[in-house]
Amino acid sequence: MTDSKNRLETLLDQKNFTGIDFVEIISSDQKTLHVHFLKDTVPPLQGTVKATTTPDGKTVIPAAQITGGETIPTVPVNPINDATDWMTDREGRPILILTVVQLGDFSLYTLTLNSPRLDLFFNQSIFSFKALSPSDLDCETPTPVCPPLQEDIPPIDYLAKDFLSFRQALSDFSVLRYPEWQERSEADFGVMFMEALCALADDLSYTQDRIAAEATLATATQRRSIVRHARLVDYEPKPATAAQVLLQLDVLDNVPIPSGFAIASTQGPDGATINFEIGTGLIDPQTGLQNLTTYPVNHLWNEIQPYCWDDSQQCLRSGSTDMWVVGQGFNFTGGQALLIETQGATTLDPKIREIVHLVDGNPAIEQTDFLYNQQVTHIFWIADDALKFDHDLTKTALAGNLIPAIQGSRASETFAIPADESTPSTRSPQPLALRRIGANGTPNYLYTLQQAPLAWLAQDTGDLLPLPAILLKQGSELLDWTWRRSLLQAELFESAFTIDPTSYSLTAHNSDGSIMQDYDGDGGDTIRFGDGIFGELPAGGTVFQVIYQVGGGARGNVPADSIIYVNAAAISRISAVNNPFPAAGGADAEPAERVRRLAPQAFRAVQYRAVRADDYQAAAQTLPWVLRAGTVFRWTGSWLTVFTTPDPKGSEGITLQEHTQLIELLNRYRLAGYESYVPEPQYRSLDLEISLYASPDAFRGDVEAAVLANLSAAKFPDGSTGFFYVDNFTFGTPLERSALEAAIQKAYGVAGIISIMYRQRKITSNYLKLPETLTVSANAILRLDNDPSRPERGSLKVIVEGGK
Structure with a gap:
């Protein structure tokens, strides 16, 4: 050319x-x-x-x-x-x-x-026919902005995923782009550099695949991802729960034993120690506070012998609710549990064991057998505990000191919230929580417990979810923070936290005092604090104390008579320990496959039917040319008719082909007995009159041109758009005066805005002051094209004062 x-x-x-x-x-x-x-x-x-x-x-x-x-x-x-x-x-x-x-x-x-x-x-x-029209704008035609040149895009092998395939792809590319470079020796610098790039691409490809796998419930492998996906459909995966058991103690004194006292242990199948502590858990489920229950004990309750008044009464029949025991001064109380244990006929036969609870009021009556000068006590238990078996009193013994215990061991540690970044960094004597910046710019604080796994306690009611055995206290005042299953349940200023089934590691302190940390995976439990919107955001420098139980899982369901080792801390008070019944309630965390199977199938379902207005809108927005859609139901005489109006991308009108395409799509989705119509969008045209001051060093014509460009309905070659670009407004989108003023202020040479007057065509005849928010109906779209050839689509007049 x-x-x-x-x-x-x-x-x-x-x-x-x-x-x-x-x-x-x-x-x-x-x-x-x-x-x-x-x-x-x-x-x-x-x-x-x-x-x-x-x-x-x-x-x-x-x-x-x-x-x-x-x-x-x-x-x-x-x-x-x-x-x-x-x-x-x-x-x-x-x-x-x-x-x-x-x-x-x-x-x-x-x-x-x-x-x-x-x-x-x-x-x-x-x-232009309008060349003689008065104008303050520069008459010189601006130089057209050419779109960027299309690059020479080389062929890309999207199946390249590992080191070898990346090396092959780069080798093929080098032949096309650099045909003179034919060296392939591993000692060549170019080959070495290419292989280094391939190794990096291999790592990035693996990371990309791992991240992509966590995006769906079907492919996720991390426990944190599976739990979050399941919660999206209100399914809460069950964590590992700790086993509970009833222990019978032989004590050396009569001092009550507090809850949380580490008392006994046994060995699991793998030889590892399984610890048990006194109580029903660290937390009182009724109050959410620390369980401070104490359990009375008495050395006289270690072993209690039954008493027979005559050899003809050596059998304690089933259904009995009372019996005689040898001795007095037991100080039995109402509701106290006693173990009745009878040896089997042979050493191979199992023992017959039953638990009874003494009645309130007069659980025991002390008397004397004057014939044999023997002090005895008559005890009574509640009817619900009537014996289910016959007991041979010659082989029977009773025992008290029956105390509930839970599998796990207690741990305690302190940590601190990092100080504010604006203050000089000092090394804290306590471990520091990790600081992550959230999407809204606020920090999130995370602290991973040093011991794992955290014990969760099953509640008495089967349909209630387990509770974590953890207490979080703030500062020297030991102010309690409340655990929430999700921080979305926390109030704005509530001192709340949650537990994430994940682990973070503190790797190093930088020279400026900042912290380097990495995500470690599922092998731990992490305290997560609120962000100031859902839950209180803890202040920098705050010190926390956390008390929690470590344990849980099916390994804690040990058989009867297996808990026989007294811990070193309790040996001064406890001479022997045993569990007459097997431990129960311990369960491993719900497997991932079970979560995938039981979580509602709607999580992965693709709906090909439309019932609600949202369904019609979502179906319409699957078409590439539909930006948004609005749907209403109207009774048209004998049935409901569905009206779905599309808002096309980058346009104010839809073609006949697009119209037909949307009608056919919605007819496939609609329910039987409904009619579907696709009316064109209704536009509300605006006329604006803007008065403003120009800076003293700016030409009025240049300022006017800049404001008109910023408020135009055009899409510029660099991809940016004017304020009134068609895709910036959709059904019911209001015109915010603050946003309009911000767009005007961005223009070159604008020193201030005097007034903004508006007129809405076919609604208002005179210009009015623009309110803070100009609303439109839900089925209408605002537009201002400022096209002199189409004044019915809105106009824009800019009056500039000042300047030069």
């Missing part, structure tokens, strides 16, 4: 051809045009500018034609009279006088002349 500048020089140097220089609007009615030419020609142009026909004789080419308008595409030109429609300028160059039948619109038009004396490249000119 010939360069336009060189062609112009060539055209001016020869004598046979000329071209159009420019078009001038002469009359105020915009119906008279002067066409100026580049130079005079021999012979002259008169008589050569005329209509002709094509060689086939079927098409007439007019002498002059004006095309390219928006609302008025073509403007007819009156016939040319060679006697009256020609004149010359001061330099003797010809001027053609054209008259048109009607006015053109505000868009740019192209004038084309038919003459053999005109160069085919310079036989047309672009002009």
